[in-house]
Amino acid sequence: xxxxxxxxxxxxxxxxxxxxxxxxxxxxxxxxxxxxxxxxxxxxxxxxxxxxxxxxxxxxxxxxxxxxxxxxxxxxxxxxxxxxxxxxxxxxxxxxxxxxxxxxxxxxxxxxxxxxxxxxxxxxxxxxxxxxxxxxxxxxxxxxxxxxxxxxxxxxxxxxxxxxxxxxxxxxxxxxxxxxxxxxxxxxxxxxxxxxxxxxxxxxxxxxxxxxxxxxxxxxxxxxxxxxxxxxxxxxxxxxxxxxxxxxxxxxxxxxxxxxxxxxxxxxxxxxxxxxxxxxxxxxxxxxxxxxxxxxxxxxxxxxxxxxxxxxxxxxxxxxxxxxxxxxxxxxxxxxxxxx
Amino acid sequence: xxxxxxxxxxxxxxxxxxxxxxxxxxxxxxxxxxxxxxxxxxxxxxxxxxxxxxxxxxxxxxxxxxxxxxxxxxxxxxxxxxxxxxxxxxxxxxxxxxxxxxxxxxxxxxxxxxxxxxxxxxxxxxxxxxxxxxxxxxxxxxxxxxxxxxxxxxxxxxxxxxxx
Numbered sequence: 125x126x127x128x129x130x131x132x133x134x135x136x137x138x139x140x141x142x143x144x145x146x147x148x149x150x151x152x153x154x155x156x157x158x159x160x161x162x163x164x165x166x167x168x169x170x171x172x173x174x175x176x177x178x179x180x181x182x183x184x185x186x187x188x189x190x191x192x193x194x195x196x197x198x199x200x201x202x203x204x205x206x207x208x209x210x211x212x213x214x215x216x217x218x219x220x221x222x223x224x225x226x227x228x229x230x231x232x233x234x235x236x237x238x239x240x241x242x243x244x245x246x247x248x249x250x251x252x253x254x255x256x257x258x259x260x261x262x263x264x265x266x267x268x269x270x271x272x273x274x275x276x277x278x279x280x281x282x283x284x285x286x287x288x289x290x291x292x293x294x295x296x297x298x299x300x301x302x303x304x305x306x307x308x309x310x311x312x313x314x315x316x317x318x319x320x321x322x323x324x325x326x327x328x329x330x331x332x333x334x335x336x337x338x339x340x341x342x343x344x345x346x347x348x349x350x351x352x353x354x355x356x357x358x359x360x361x362x363x364x365x366x367x368x369x370x371x372x373x374x375x376x377x378x379x380x381x382x383x384x385x386x387x388x389x390x391x392x393x394x395x396x397x398x399x400x401x402x403x404x405x406x407x408x409x410x411x412x413x414x415x416x417x418x419x420x421x422x423x424x425x426x427x428x429x430x431x432x433x434x435x436x437x438x439x440x441x442x443x444x445x446x447x448x449x450x451x452x453x454x455x456x457x458x459x460x461x462x463x464x
Numbered sequence: 465x466x467x468x469x470x471x472x473x474x475x476x477x478x479x480x481x482x483x484x485x486x487x488x489x490x491x492x493x494x495x496x497x498x499x500x501x502x503x504x505x506x507x508x509x510x511x512x513x514x515x516x517x518x519x520x521x522x523x524x525x526x527x528x529x530x531x532x533x534x535x536x537x538x539x540x541x542x543x544x545x546x547x548x549x550x551x552x553x554x555x556x557x558x559x560x561x562x563x564x565x566x567x568x569x570x571x572x573x574x575x576x577x578x579x580x581x582x583x584x585x586x587x588x589x590x591x592x593x594x595x596x597x598x599x600x601x602x603x604x605x606x607x608x609x610x611x612x613x614x615x616x617x618x619x620x621x622x623x624x625x626x627x628x
Contacts, residue, residue, distance in 0.1 A: 203545045206497065237592050238520045245520045248528030252500065255535050259493055262545055274536045278529065298592055 140233045144222045148215075152376035153184045158417070159424035160376075167428055191372075194365035199262055202362065206260035211363065211370035213253030218374045220246035221381040226301050228394050228408030229401075239300040240292065243385055244285055247340065250378065251277045254349070257371075258359035269358025272435065273342065273349035279442040280339040280346075286450035287332035290457045291322050291389045300385070304393035308400075323390040328453045330390045332446050337382045338423055339442070341375065345430040346438060379420060387415035468512055475512070479505035490547040496534050503527050517592045 131139075161183060165172030173180035198204050224239045226232035236242050251274055258270020292298050295306035303322075310320030323330050339346040350358035360371050387393060393415070394408030433441070482501035489495050503526040510519035599607050 201545060203491075203493075206493070236516065238516050241517075241524075241592075242520050245524035245528060248524055248532075251532055252527065252535075255532070255539065256497070259535075259539055259543060260545065267539060271536065271539060274532060278532065278536075281528070 144219060144233060147222060148218060148377040149188070149373055151380035152373045153188075155376045155380050155420055155424075156184050156372075157181060159420060163421075163424060164428050188369060191369040192366050196367065197362075197364045199362045201262040203260040203262070206256050207362075208367070210253045210257035210260060211367045211374075213256060214250045214374045215253075215370045215377075217246055217248075217250035217253065218377040218381065220249070221378065221385075224300055225381060225384045225388065226304060226394060226408075227412050228405040229301075230405055231394075231408055232301060235299055235301045237299055239298050240288055240303070240385065240389065241285075241298050243300075243381075244281070244288065247378065247382070248277065248281055250374065254359050257363070261359070261362040263362055265355045265357075266359050266361045269349045269351075269355045269361070272355075273359060275435075276339060276342070276346065276349065276438060279439055280336045280446075283332050283442055283446035283450050284336040284340060286447065286454060287329045287336060288389060290326045290329040290450075290453050293454070293457050293461055294322060294325060300388050300393070303389060304395055307392045308395040321390065321392040326390060326453070326457070328449065330386070332450045332453070333386055333390070334419075334422060334426075335441070336446060337386060338426055339438070341379050341382060341423070343379070343423060343427040345426070345433050347427075347432060348435055348438065351432060379423060380416060383416045383419040383423065384412060386419045387412060391415045391419070471512060472509070475505050475508050491545075492538050492548065493535065493543050496531055496538065499534075500527055500531050503531065514589045517590065517595050 157180075161172045161180065173183040176182040176186045198207060221243055223233045224236050224243050226235065254273045254277075255270045258266040258268075258273070261267070291303060295303040297303060297306070307321050342349050348354075348358075350360060355361070360368060363371060394404065394412045396404075396407060396411045399407050399411075479502050482498045482505070485498040486495050486502065489498065503522065506526075507519045507522040510516075510522060
């Protein structure tokens with residue numbers, strides 16, 4: 125028996141938009157609770173929040189409710205329109221990221237032909253919101269934070285794109301569904317039961333991708349835009365209430381989305397060896413979720429381990445090391461692609 | 465095609481208004497932000513024509529890089545909040561003449577080349593693979609020439625910016 129409901133285009137679109145709008149806060153809460161609150165606390169030999177809900181699980185829900193109740197303050201000399209719009213632009217960029225991430229053979233908002241390229245393009249829009257926030261706050265700390273963010277994100281956009289090019293060349297498509305399919309159907313040295321997760325052949329690309337994603341997300345050791353010991357809170361300094369909540373949700377929502385893209389590109393996405401057909405639509409979100417947590421674990425492990433870099437070191441890492449390495453990776457991938 | 469026409473109308477009006485605000489606003493950062501609206505409208509027009517790859521390129525290059533650099537540059541030097549009185553100069557009539565000339569030249573070239581061409585009833589979807597093949601097979605020589613030109617510009621910029 126097939127379970128099929130015919131829905132009009134606008135109905136499916138509405139459902140998809142609502143699902144994504146629900147996924148972003150849940151993803152932010154899960155990552156924030158598991159890594160920011162609990163993993164960091166345990167690494168530092170303390171318990172972290174324990175009161176709200178069992179083991180403190182509802183702490184971020186309580187924090188979110190608290191932020192919504194707070195007064196919405198505009199600084200006296202700020203540019204009110206731009207100041208109000210900036211968090212929306214940042215959150216919109218996060219929202220657009222989720223459009224192309226597949227969680228199963230049919231579980232994707234829109235399997236775009238330009239898939240991963242689209243994701244990288246819309247993730248660069250968040251810088252626009254950050255610059256708007258920093259400038260309109262009429263605060264020197266905010267402006268310096270925003271300029272640092274812009275310089276950093278422009279620099280790390282390049283290695284991020286170049287690291288992905290290796291995967292795209294190997295898969296022969298930019299569609300994220302196509303990349304998952306290429307990994308599930310591939311084989312290494314004639315062994316096919318595992319598929320061919322691109323992490324085996326593109327491990328250089330994976331390392332560059334993780335480092336560049338860390339910088340794109342402004343996570344320590346690349347957190348100069350919000351460096352609290354130098355800039356109060358960088359471009360977020362003047363924000364309160366739900367506008368600050370927007371920035372928080374966007375930070376962790378983007379971390380989840382970039383981890384999901386990393387998991388899809390290098391770890392096989394929703395595919396689990398041996399599961400296919402419509403069963404994969406059920407297991408897909410779980411498998412993808414597990415892989416996302418794995419990638420996010422590395423990002424946050426880095427965050428809690430390394431001290432902040434200097435601004436010139438940050439630029440040197442991108443321009444002098446990551447970009448040449450990923451260019452060499454593309455060259456080698458191209459040669460091997462022609463040979464085999 | 466009716467839906468496409470309505471969307472085109474909405475986009476065209478929004479882009480026109482934003483383009484006028486780019487040159488009439490009294491704040492240089494606002495001008496750059498209105499420019500973002502215009503450029504995003506261009507990307508939307510590409511999507512309307514089913515040229516998805518070009519639309520994404522438009523977003524990543526023009527919004528994600530060029531406007532960002534404009535904003536970065538103005539904020540690094542001088543970008544006061546509020547109205548600036550010294551944004552205008554006395555060359556606006558010259559600007560009008562140049563703009564009309566450009567409109568005439570580009571409009572006549574477009575009308576000359578595509579004046580009698582009709583859009584197909586169903587949009588022709590441009591696959592990314594087709595774009596790649598046409599760049600690297602049919603148009604590989606112009607592509608390489610443009611690459612060398614950009615490289616020369618890059619080297620030139622570095623040479624000019626160097627102090628020693």
